[in-house]
Amino acid sequence: MPPQDRSAGRLKDSDGETGSAPPARQVLSDSVYEDIKAKVMDHEIAPGARVGIDALSRTLGVSPTPVREALARLEADGLVVKRSLSGYRATELLTRQGVEELFEMRLLLEPRATELAAANATEEELDTIEQIVEEMQTLPGPTGRYADYRDFAALDQRFHDAIAAASHRPLLAAAVERLHSHLHVFRLTHVELAGNPTLAEHENIVRAILRRRADRAAAAMTEHLTRSLQRQLSHGNES
Template identity: 30%
Template structure:
């Protein structure tokens, strides 16, 4: 089972200073939550004033984010948050469907009873919050985002491929950035509780073929909502 975050991220974090790691986590969370706009220039002096880090850990953090695709950099323009476009969304969705479908199938092939239990537990936590959201008692905030990601990673955690899990995690986070940006046009009729429950049922039945179909459909439905927003904004 998957015990930690991506290997390459862990290796980089081990070599980074504590302040650089803190700066990285802070900036990464702000970018994914769209608190920093797509394509916005990331000036070191401005970031120092807002986040109270010195220039060295900020530069190290930004370079890590460049490696993840959340920030761009060139000699003339400096650092900017990565742009968000229909072309990039299509590419990201393609990567996610290929990678998560493969990882899910492998997890079903290799997963044991403990893996099944971890998936059911992750779904239970997510389902409670989603039902609260459906009743108007909660929102799709950072808590929901954390539980949603935990569930998706649990589904693939028995794939026995750390590199594949790493890629899925990174692309999930990039997709979450798009989801946050397009929240205003989210489909009201979509039953995500039922979609997630169907994925759990595939785990319990060990139905790899159905799992592949459902995870691809699940990812593409979210992408379709985002695509409508990008079309409206002509991005």
């Protein structure tokens, strides 16, 4: 199958020209991706387990093609890995040390990105960051399975990525995005833990950015990430 450009929702056709993906096909591709992602996030596909393309095709009632496309996207997300001769497997859960190392990376990258965002963000970027927080506040408290907290998790990721993008440092923003930290963290613990404390901490970050207080913005992000790590280690991952 021709390669898919996720960011633009476009496909390379057979003669190399770029055209819009057929709407029905794109809807199917996105639906299969979300279905398999939910199975990984909810551990219906156990960490480390083999992910069979034919079995998923039968379960979801689709051809192998959208399953393969979905697995390629999930590999980019860090939720599955492809190994020679053995196909795809769900990634293992982070250990306690893995969680600590993930947050160590975030604490190196995100406070600096937040500091730069306070100095460099355009008015449009500020509006976007503020709107994401406002949208998170309208969601019901996230509980239960992935389907119930998917929107919360997606907005949480968008919030951090939007701040990184507003730093106007493309390499820094790309590094933050590639961590896919939210997907790995949300696989570990019950999502109620990510409710009100996260929203209040996000608000503190936004206020500092909107006021162009770079030092306070960086400190607010550091506090948020430090508290997030503490919540993870106290309630989630003890391995």
